[in-house]
Amino acid sequence: MAITTMIGAKIHRREDPRLVSGEGRYIDDFTRPGTLFLSVVRSPHAHARIKSIDITAATKAPGVVAIYTHKDFAKVIAGTMPAAPAFVAEKKQIPPRFPIADKEVAYQGEPVAVVLTETKYQSTDAANLIEVDYEPLPAVMDLEHALDANAPKAHSNAPDNVGWDLTYIPEDANVMKEADVVVKQRILQQRLAPTPMEPRGVLAEYSRPDASMTIWMSSQNPHFIRLFLAGALGIPETRIRVISPDVGGGFGSKISPYSEDYLVPAAAKLSGRPVKWIETRTESIQTTTHGRGQYFDVEAGAKKDGTLVALKVTQYLDIGAYVGTFGAFQACACLLSTGAYNWKHVSARTVGILTNRVPTDPYRGAGRPEATHLCERMIDLLAEAIQMDPAAIRRKNFITEFPHTSHFGLVYDSGEYEKAMDKAMEIAGYEKLRREQEEARKKGRYLGIGISSWIEICGFGPSAGTAPATGGIALVESAQVRVFPTGSVTVYVGTHSHGQGHDTTFPQIVADTLGVPYDMIELRHGDTAEGPAFGYGTYGSRSLAVGGMAVHKASKKIVDKARKLAAHIFEAAEEDVEFDQGHFYVKGSPDKRKALGEIAFASFGAGLPEGMEHGLEAVAYYDPSNFVWPFGTHIAVVEVDAETGAVDLQRYIAVDDCGNVINPMIVDGQIHGGIAQGIAQALFEEVVYDDDTGQMKTGTLTDYMIPTMNEFPLFELDRTVTPSPTNELGVKGIGEAGTIASSAAVINAICDALSPFGIKHVDMPASPDRLWNQIKASRGASHNGKEARK
Amino acid sequence: MIPAAFEYAKASSVEEAVKLLGKYGEDAKVLAGGHSLIPLMRLRLAQPKALVDINGIKELDHIKEDGSKLRIGALTRHVTLQNSNVVKDKLPLLAEVAGEVGDNQVRNMGTIGGVVAHADAAGDYPTIALMLDAEIVTNRRTIAAKDFFTDIFTTPLEADEIVTEVVFPVANGPHKYIKFRRRLFDWAIVGAAAQKMNGGWRIGLTNVGSTPVRAKAVEEALQKGAKPEEAAQQASEGLNPSGDLRASPEYKKHLARVLTKRAIEQAG
Incomplete structure (x- = not known):
């Protein structure tokens, strides 16, 4: 067996020197x-x-x-x-x-x-x-009234604006009756513009x-x-x-x-x-598909002791003017709405609504950030209703038995939710923070601590589960490994790296599987003229758990063939040939060994075993048996300036578990970016349209507020490692995790900070004017507002 | 994101710049740092027929002490003002404000003359120019700040007139500028400046109307011995700000009061 040397190594991304020195090649760099x-x-x-x-x-x-x-x-x-x-x-x-x-x-x-x-x-x-x-x-701009009988129609010949209406699980009102407390909340998910640094672009040449x-x-x-x-x-x-x-x-x-x-x-x-077209920034904000754009009506019930009883979720999703190619995927918010917890019952319905805005489609997390946000908000509302600590109610209801089959029939593969939360609370110094919060309140300062214990579904996906959703093409993944006579290796993958670091992580996997030096392994992707007939792309945190496994599987095919050839060269039985750290030898004779490169050279020579083809290359398609289910707990610490409504995000702690880690630096980088993107939704970003004219009001980066590094504290990261039983590498996805977790952590912290004002819920983005209005309204409404007054 | 076609000419002296402006007439624009003009051109909200680039006019980049005055050349970059020991010594509020403009890229390119001539009520320098009774010097005349910022993006500048200097009084007493914004590099949602000067206070407000605002009612209340918190209540007197994506008029007026109070309290 090859020992693990590169998997888990914190090595720098090999693509970075090129990218950070301005030598990356983007669409506008190409011409004909x-x-x-x-x-x-x-x-x-x-x-x-x-x-x-x-x-x-x-x-x-x-x-x-x-x-x-x-x-x-x-x-x-x-x-x-x-x-x-x-x-x-x-x-x-x-x-x-x-x-x-x-x-x-x-x-x-x-x-x-x-x-x-x-x-x-x-x-x-x-x-x-x-x-x-x-x-x-007349344009359909008001999502909340788009289904009214007298509402305008998004398309003049359409009967109504219903894109879809699907009840996953119908309501069972009797179960909700078992709850001692029931909380109801409408939760908005504002439209977001994905705003990649490189806008879209196409150059086409017809021969x-x-x-x-x-x-x-x-x-x-x-x-x-x-x-x-x-x-x-x-x-x-x-x-x-x-x-x-x-x-x-x-x-x-x-x-x-x-x-x-x-x-x-x-x-x-x-x-x-x-012909070349390069999208402008305004075109990007205006016409590239948006993310989120939903609101949820949610009810949640619990016993006085904190036992969760029932959850009722209705999703109203702003499809936009046309159904995005993968737009319906966002309905998975319903399927994940129960989060990390045991509920006796859940009901869920999704309604897709056609409007006269640009279509929505998957955006980092696609349904899972919405699910986490609504679930974690409802948990906090329940905790508040029964006067229980938000950590305690989570601890009481965490799923602890795995595999766990959800109400929707999805099978959570593995998890240790409490362990991740404990670690996050320890890093945060949770008890001390609560004491500081109490002291601060006495001085008229409003600290808030927000917890988000997130789970997600990713690694799309098993063929049976994904083929129906795409119209027949199952989301498996392909890889091709070619070993050259000198022993260097090129790997072609069907995934596509646009920030995920595949150029580094996939060769790390191959280096361990083949025992070939990392520097001798090249990764190629993003060109349909190369590699296997079909690749499935990168989204849904699938590249490692599906694509990485395809790479691993193709590499193992190489080892299998090389072992046969080595056995022939050694004149030994195949089962007597050991493979260790890139070398083959006959059991008991490790000194007489041959490197994989030597076998590769031999594979192009004469004297191959009868029936063996020349060369050493393999194609593999990997179809996972299940999705993978990463998880973790994030904690945000904020102070809200009650006089101006400004939010000071003071600390952000994240403990995530994505199973085995191939490259810790890349995992941390993915989490960093993800957290930033979720905080951006919580505090800054929103696509705003004029509801009367249908004109977008946020068509530049002056008005569409992307935060910069100045707006973030240093993220305090740690992890737990609970390997996935779904794949041989024990890995789960991590590309979207930060985004899935972080909006809820920040908003929960803000609501916690503002609880002395009787404020229970805040919608996103939690801009200072919005918070000031809420504080002002609560001060006006409150009979004992003195307590909260400065 | 692609500007309309325009002619471009680079001037090496004020005289040459004025001559070029005269040649192109009303359709010409002066290019200094370009950090307001070029984005407007890229969005085609501004479509000047010609740009007269004054970046080569060395004499416009200066900071001079002149008795009780500080003369700042129009082409002086924000970063220069931010780091200038003379400014820090004679008018530290100006250095503080310069350090709050935009981000590094903006501060490295943007100029005080450009901000003043652009007359955006969300600009930071116009506020302190107004409250400190600064003078705007052009190739033709000297205009008091109170007569210069007449409306949004509107000044008395003629088509062939360029700002050459902004002249501030020396003031190195307690001061503070609070720029309230969501992102560090943003314009002020509202800004408030306080400067102790000649035994009294000067109070200015950014982005609460079509022009910068001097909060004289606050100054007078302080003069009469009102506490900062009480005096600051006057900050929204007579304001009629327009609402935008970041703030409603009511919220801007509230911020004017809160930030004024804080600026006075924190002035040091």
């Missing part, structure tokens, strides 16, 4: 001779009928080569864009979506025309000259002689894009090559295909020249 620049003319209205498009003036503008509208694209793009095809719903409505609008626009930013020019500057100038005559239509298309695209899953484009463009997958080189962040927003992903290649085909 004769490239035209494409600019998209977009609807300024949330909902309107297109009466006419006048391109006369634009046609005469400098540098204009072509202007295309729906009628042109209809000749080269077939069908409609994919939308959560097999999402099982009792009621379902999927408005057909073509990459460019024909007669009606349904959200601000929907493409209406494109302009192709010789230079980038010319394309913006010319786009401004295209005159579109719109007849504005007429061989009828093939090459596309450079900032994507999290190039193979899926190739699949979708093959159908739409009528070009076989064999003749479409999608290359996603360095990708400057995705956060889920680069999973689904977008209008421009079709329009740019189609424009290349129509014009006969390479």
